[in-house]
Amino acid sequence: MHGIELSIIYVTSFAILLVGYLTAISSKDLIRLLIALELMFGAVFMSLIPLFSAFSNASFGIAIITIFTSSSELLVLIAAIVTLDRQKKNIYTSSVTIGGDKL
Amino acid sequence: MNIEIATLLLFAIAGVAVLSSLAVLLTRDNFYASMFMSATLIMVAGVYAFFNLQPVFVLIVFIFVGAIGIVTVALAATYRFAPERQISVIWALPVIITAFILGFSIHISNLASLEKIQFALQKFITPEYLLLVLFLTALIILLMLSVLKMGIEKEVGRS
Numbered sequence: 001m002h003g004i005e006l007s008i009i010y011v012t013s014f015a016i017l018l019v020g021y022l023t024a025i026s027s028k029d030l031i032r033l034l035i036a037l038e039l040m041f042g043a044v045f046m047s048l049i050p051l052f053s054a055f056s057n058a059s060f061g062i063a064i065i066t067i068f069t070s071s072s073e074l075l076v077l078i079a080a081i082v083t084l085d086r087q088k089k090n091i092y093t094s095s096v097t098i099g100g101d102k103l
Numbered sequence: 104m105n106i107e108i109a110t111l112l113l114f115a116i117a118g119v120a121v122l123s124s125l126a127v128l129l130t131r132d133n134f135y136a137s138m139f140m141s142a143t144l145i146m147v148a149g150v151y152a153f154f155n156l157q158p159v160f161v162l163i164v165f166i167f168v169g170a171i172g173i174v175t176v177a178l179a180a181t182y183r184f185a186p187e188r189q190i191s192v193i194w195a196l197p198v199i200i201t202a203f204i205l206g207f208s209i210h211i212s213n214l215a216s217l218e219k220i221q222f223a224l225q226k227f228i229t230p231e232y233l234l235l236v237l238f239l240t241a242l243i244i245l246l247m248l249s250v251l252k253m254g255i256e257k258e259v260g261r262s
Contacts, residue, residue, distance in 0.1 A: 007209050009150065012117035014205050016143065020197060021126040023136075031133045031179050034167055035140045038175060039124055042147045043141075045163060046120075052156060061158050065239070067166055072243040074171045079247065080188060090181055101191075102144065 001071065009049050017043035030081045030091045041070040113153055120146035133179035141172040 012068065020039035027033045035054045051059040079089055123146065126139040167189035 002110070003213070004110055008110075008117050010209055011206055012121055012150075015121045015202065016124045016147075017143070019121075019166045020126050022194070022198065023128045029133070029182065031175075031182050032136060033209055034175055035127060035133070035136050035179070038171065039127060039143060041126075041167070042120075042144045045144075045167075046147045046150060049150060049154060049156075052154070057189050060158065064162065065236070067159075069239060071166055071171050071240075072246075074175075078130055078171075078174055078241070079251070081178065085182075088202060 007045060007091070008048060013043045015016070015053040016040075016046065028093060030084065030093060032045065033093060034077055037077065038074060041074070109153075116146055116149050116153060120150075132183065134176070134183050137172070137176045137179040141168050141176065143171060144168045160172065 017040055020036050020043060023039060024033055032083035034071060044066065045063075048059070048063055051062065084096065085091050120143050121141045123142040127136045127143065128135050129138065145164060145168055148160045148168070150159040151157075151163065
């Protein structure tokens with residue numbers, strides 16, 4: 001792998017991560033937040049590529065664990081969004097900040 | 104010559120990935136945002152295919168895009184809002200400065216060339232890793248159960 005290819009991978013990963021952050025902080029509903037999180041995970045997947053050159057034995061296992069962990073996290077978030085919609089009758093992020101359990 | 108064409112191809116794939124991720128930020132419809140997000144993830148998987156890492160490509164496309172991405176697209180089609188943006192345009196300035204600093208620092212850091220990528224899965228499936236995977240699965244099941252319990256309790260309280 002050449003230095004220019006490494007640079008392309010890292011710059012693309014940083015760019016997608018930054019766009020993901022911007023989408024997350026500008027989102028008004030939870031679906032957009034979910035999409036932003038998936039974008040960020042995509043950036044993380046991309047930054048894993050040079051690992052295959054450095055540690056080829058362990059990197060596939062690390063990639064499997066990363067993919068399955070992120071998929072599980074997103075599934076939990078999807079379940080939480082559906083639950084929030086059933087409770088609050090909307091999925092705006094403002095209802096999450098205002099809501100919560102009464103102590 | 105081949106190296107130059109390969110680098111150009113990688114640059115094109117990465118460029119399409121960044122452009123489609125920008126489309127996620129700029130579009131106001133959740134449905135189109137989820138479609139662009141799927142395109143970005145497919146391009147990220149395409150970079151893996153570019154480096155001949157086909158199993159990771161299949162994993163990302165089938166599991167992340169095929170399963171999670173499709174559920175997200177379905178959710179986005181259900182809750183199809185056109186929300187206004189909360190973010191101010193002024194934020195674009197620090198973002199551009201940060202991206203410039205990052206790009207410049209990567210450019211001047213003179214990254215060393217790595218060895219050729221080889222795909223192997225030897226000596227990874229050890230008992231320690233299997234134990235970690237088991238703990239991870241148990242954690243995810245517990246998280247899912249807690250979310251389900253919240254919904255069921257609410258339904259019981261309502262009825």
